[in-house]
Amino acid sequence: MPQQWVPNHDFLSLTRQNPNGLAPSQFQLENGTEVQIWDTGVICFTPEGVQDKDIVLSCGVHGNETAPIELCAELVSDVLQQKLVLKQRTLVLFGNPWAINAGKREVEENLNRLFSGHHSKGAGLINAERKRALALEKYVTRFYQQAPVGTRKRYLYDLHTAIRGSRFEKFAVYPYLHERKWQQNQFEFLLACGVSTVLLMQTAASTFSYYASHQHGADAFTVELGKVRPFGENNMSRFTEVRQSLRALVADEALAVKPFVESDFHLYEVYRSINKQTQDFKLHFANDVENFTTYPVGTLLATDGDTEYRVEKEGEALIFPNAKVAIGQRAMLMVVPRSVKGQLE
Ligand SMILES: [Zn+2]
Known part of the structure; x- marks a missing residue:
């Protein structure tokens, strides 16, 4: 293993110490999982054997949304320590390392308004967030394109917390699908994550989840998991369901999902x-x-x-x-x- 980042298997700390970039490196865990660092905040896992899913988990697109960052950091650490054995290709992204270090939502510009090419519109790639949006698009493209051939499913869960409290603590934004249909199994998965409120978008957007959905055909969501709090002040017991569900997804373990019943949900569209x-x-x-x-x-x-x-x-x-x-x-x-x-x- 490359020594620079092995201590504590703490990829988040390595990312925070190197917000401007990390040299690519790769190695293999004893359980056969291939680990590749593509950049600061970008780590790709390829387990041994046949798999059929390509899963992107992202967090920290807004730097002060710490609960999802902690969830993803723990997941990466557990994979590296082989406490969690992956069975599906997984790319974990810490979206905005500079903003994470600053403890701010953004440094210059809202990163989640810069996808699907918006990073290069107007004044162009003038700040770190715009460059990062372009880079994240490239990493997601590379991840999906490097998948083994065959019938595969693509996912992207972009994990956030909201600035304010919510009448429904957790909710998901389902990006506009154009001609595609809403997926029943995704509503069921969200419910297993403790997310029963879903906002169904009807127009294109500049968000990361819309980008993955529209550009790559992924089942993609912006998932709001609660309210913004500083590192260490999150009550992680409130995230048990999403934690367990995401871990089951990447480990390809059976997840007890409740069959879809609309009355279990609060569904909204934009008026x-x-x-x-x-x-x-x-x-x-x-x-x-x-x-x-x-x-x-x-x-x-x-x-x-x-x-x-x-x-x-x-x-x-x-x-x-x-x-x-x-x-x-x-x-x-x-x-x-x-x-x-x-x-x-
Ligand atoms: Zn956010």
């Missing part, structure tokens, strides 16, 4: 996006309001100069409110309940 138009944009609810909060029809949500935004539909819920975004950017997303009956595959 409208409220974008900040002027410097006077103001939210008219408490700062600590939870994601998926609903108000009666007619309630004033926000004002923007002379424009008023009020609740228009029964059950309309707000998510990701943020008055501090730049002008022209999304300040809040309004979602409404929807059904997927008869629309799953």
Whole structure:
């Protein structure tokens, strides 16, 4: 094993000590798993034998979202110590090492708005986050393209925590699938992860999960696991289900999933996006309001100069409110309940 990073089998620390990059290296574990470091925060595992899944687990796309970073760091460490024996090809990504070190969501720009080529639009590759988005795209492409031939399934779970609390603690964003259908087994897997709220997107996005879904045909999700807290302050018992489910997935162990029943879920679609138009944009609810909060029809949500935004539909819920975004950017997303009956595959 290359000595530089073996201590404690701690790839997260190695990543944090080398945020600008790591020379590629590779070696084999005694159990036959091939380990390749492709870059800082990028580690690829190829187990021996026949497998049929290519799984990407990513965390730290927002640097202060520590719980998923801790989950992934533990998983990598356990694989390296052979406490967890992989049976499926797995790529683990620590998305934004500079932001992780700074304890911030982002250093210059929201990394999760830069995928599907958005990193190179406008001013181009002008900052570290833009360059990292391009690099992460290349690593994901390489990972899927280097898979053995045959019928295979691609996955990407991009793990996050939200800035604010949520009426439903964990929720997933299912990227827009264009002509493809929602996958019943993915709803079942999310439920096994303790995620019963799913936001079904209807438009293209610049997120990592949309990129993997659209560009590579992966079953891909942004998974919000709770609220942002500093390292060491997460109550990891709240992540038991997602931890167990992800480990079972990469180890190809049977997972007891409950067959899909729509009433087990809170399913939403976007009703409208409220974008900040002027410097006077103001939210008219408490700062600590939870994601998926609903108000009666007619309630004033926000004002923007002379424009008023009020609740228009029964059950309309707000998510990701943020008055501090730049002008022209999304300040809040309004979602409404929807059904997927008869629309799953
Ligand atoms: Zn995030």
